[in-house]
Amino acid sequence: MLPDNLLVLERGWLSSNNIVFLEGEQAALIDSGYVTHASQTVALLEHALAGRRLTRLLNTHSHSDHIGGNAAVAAAFGCQVIVPDGIDATIAEWDEEALLLSPLGQSAARFRHHATIAAGDETELGGLNWQAIAVPGHDMDALAFHNQERRILISGDALWRNGFGVIFSEILGHPEEAGGLKAARETLDVLSRLPVDVVIPGHGAPFVEVEDAFERAYRRLSAFEQDIDLLVRHALKVILAFALLERRQLPRADLPEFLAGLSFCQSVNARYLNMSNDELAQWLARDLIRVGTLRDEQGLLVAL
Numbered sequence: 001m002l003p004d005n006l007l008v009l010e011r012g013w014l015s016s017n018n019i020v021f022l023e024g025e026q027a028a029l030i031d032s033g034y035v036t037h038a039s040q041t042v043a044l045l046e047h048a049l050a051g052r053r054l055t056r057l058l059n060t061h062s063h064s065d066h067i068g069g070n071a072a073v074a075a076a077f078g079c080q081v082i083v084p085d086g087i088d089a090t091i092a093e094w095d096e097e098a099l100l101l102s103p104l105g106q107s108a109a110r111f112r113h114h115a116t117i118a119a120g121d122e123t124e125l126g127g128l129n130w131q132a133i134a135v136p137g138h139d140m141d142a143l144a145f146h147n148q149e150r151r152i153l154i155s156g157d158a159l160w161r162n163g164f165g166v167i168f169s170e171i172l173g174h175p176e177e178a179g180g181l182k183a184a185r186e187t188l189d190v191l192s193r194l195p196v197d198v199v200i201p202g203h204g205a206p207f208v209e210v211e212d213a214f215e216r217a218y219r220r221l222s223a224f225e226q227d228i229d230l231l232v233r234h235a236l237k238v239i240l241a242f243a244l245l246e247r248r249q250l251p252r253a254d255l256p257e258f259l260a261g262l263s264f265c266q267s268v269n270a271r272y273l274n275m276s277n278d279e280l281a282q283w284l285a286r287d288l289i290r291v292g293t294l295r296d297e298q299g300l301l302v303a304l
Contacts, residue, residue, distance in 0.1 A: 028057070029058070067083075072109065085118035106242070117143065148194075151195045153199045155200065171268050233273075233287075
């Protein structure tokens with residue numbers, strides 16, 4: 001379903017997929033993965049490029065697992081970095097709070113961007129014309145890319161095979177009058193009306209079960225709309241799982257202190273759950289062990 005000159009380098013969940021467009025002697029890239037995988041990202045790209053010159057790196061949005069390798073990729077290949085228009089100032093100022101780096105205990109190497117791309121803009125990648133589409137929700141400034149000719153959607157974290165990325169803005173309470181859940185529903189409505197035969201998500205393999213994916217996404221969104229605590233608990237589990245994927249292991253006794261150091265966890269816990277750090281740690285560890293995300297090896301939490 002994909003053109004021969006479009007390569008999807010599927011990564012583990014700590015890093016977003018890398019989407020490579022081969023353009024004769026040149027190439028372009030969408031998203032660069034997490035910072036701890038930067039050297040691996042560069043090595044994967046060197047192999048995929050096979051001597052071609054990488055000229056452009058575009059980002060779907062500004063979360064750490066999509067921009068973390070930008071600095072290393074730009075340094076290795078000398079490419080231009082192009083970010084969504086809405087995050088222009090945030091990237092330039094390197095506002096770690098707004099980028100959700102410090103609140104979530106995540107990292108990214110600072111980089112310089114050369115240009116922006118906005119919803120409605122068209123760009124040629126791999127010999128095909130792609131339209132940038134605003135997909136707020138998971139990230140309020142995120143973009144997806146759609147090619148009508150081949151009916152391909154590059155969805156970032158706005159649509160996965162089984163859901164979408166955490167709706168952070170809703171539970172952080174901003175923006176006050178247009179929360180993330182409302183925006184996520186509008187995004188799904190926009191994307192579901194596009195002619196799409198194959199989706200390349202930000203995480204996971206490309207898929208052709210498009211209608212089923214939308215049905216799953218709408219069901220999940222409806223559940224969150226009906227019970228905000230479900231979204232809160234889901235977000236906390238995702239943040240801890242992501243942290244353990246990076247660290248690989250953490251003494252279970254250190255988990256309350258670890259959570260106390262994450263302003264995101266403290267903020268949403270105070271607003272919605274009102275647990276002590278010990279209670280929150282016990283619940284999170286128990287639930288993630290139950291679903292097989294972590295295992296407990298004699299008091300040591302280990303990511304699976």
